[in-house]
Amino acid sequence: MNIVVLGAGSFGLAMAIMAGKFGHNVTVWTPFEEELGEIMTYREHRKKLPNIKIPDYVKFSSGLECCDDADIVIFGVPSNVTRQVAREAKMYISKSSIIVNTSKGIEANSLKRMSEVIFEELEFPVVVLSGPSHAEEVAKGMATSVVVSCADNAVAKTAQAALNNKEFRVYRNHDVIGCELGGAFKNIIALGVGICDGLGLGDNTKAALITRGIAEIARLGFAMGAKHETFAGLTGIGDLNVTCYSMHSRNRRAGILIGSGSTPLEAVEKIGTVEGFNCCKSALGLIEKYNVSMPITQQIYDILFNNKSPRQCLEALMSRPSTDNEAEYLSVYK
Secondary structure (H helix, E strand, C coil), X not given: CEEEEECCCHHHHHHHHHHHHCCCEEEEECCCHHHHHHHHHHCCECCCECCXXXXXXXXXXXXXXXXXXXCEEEECCCHHHXXXXXXXXXXXXXXXCEEEECCCCECCCCCCEHHHHXXXXXXXXXXXEECCCCHHHHHCCCCEEEEEECCCHHHHHHHHXXXXXXXXXXXXXXXXXXXXXXXXXXXXXXXXXXXXXXXXCCHXXXXXXXXXXXXXXXXXXXXXXXXXXXXXXXXXXXXXXXXXXXXXCHHHHHHHHHHCCCXXXXXXXXXXXXXXXXXXXXXXXXXXXXXXXXXXXXXXXXXXXXXXXXHHHHHHHHCCCCCCHHHHHHHHHC
């Protein structure tokens, strides 16, 4: 197939390397001439995907006309520019193309998921690809398993068949909402885990944060119509674990800087794209809209945007009234 990847970020490049390796014709689009020049000169993106050579079979373009004959268009741009790129690419994308989105986030003003944003602009069914899949490992051919989900199951099956191979195993899931929420909100929890690392806290603290984090993500998901079992799978606890524990994770690394004394803006400036930072702005809107309790997300928001100290937030979480865990579970998943 002809596959176009929109965005030369780490995951977009990793998908291009992987797909080209297994026989697809792959082109990566970037509008940044300096970025394109560096990649073409060194066959490496030294900032986004260092020490990984980009094979010659991966082609590059600075014009969206590269989408003209694409069988699959993969969105790999940050969530805050997804709508703009979809709008600009619309005139070049064929109605027969399959759209796959890998960006993880919630649009700030509309509070819409990325598949909703892209659908509004293109009016195509959108396949969501999510799961524990660090770009550095995908690009190196390390065994990876992900999930695809789409409102049109036939489209999801086609994307699954095209992208599945002996290194990159693709499952199907029918819960688009759950897949997207798990992929977006795990970045917020990973920021919190990184903050714990920066503070010098131990494994007990991080395990509690991850476990209670998936509980509150599932609580929001259930209120929005997601299936609870999704959060026990690859795009739920799987993606949350890899993002919280790995140093590949930009969200965790940004959290470590914040916990060590950097301001949130300093951390983001140093790390680059930190999707959890952007998503946390939208999270409060969803919490209010669906009237759900998400205390970890609220405290991380206060660290990022209300100048609250991480230790104050930890004390606030530990001082909350104790509850019945089983009763809480049944109230969420009744």
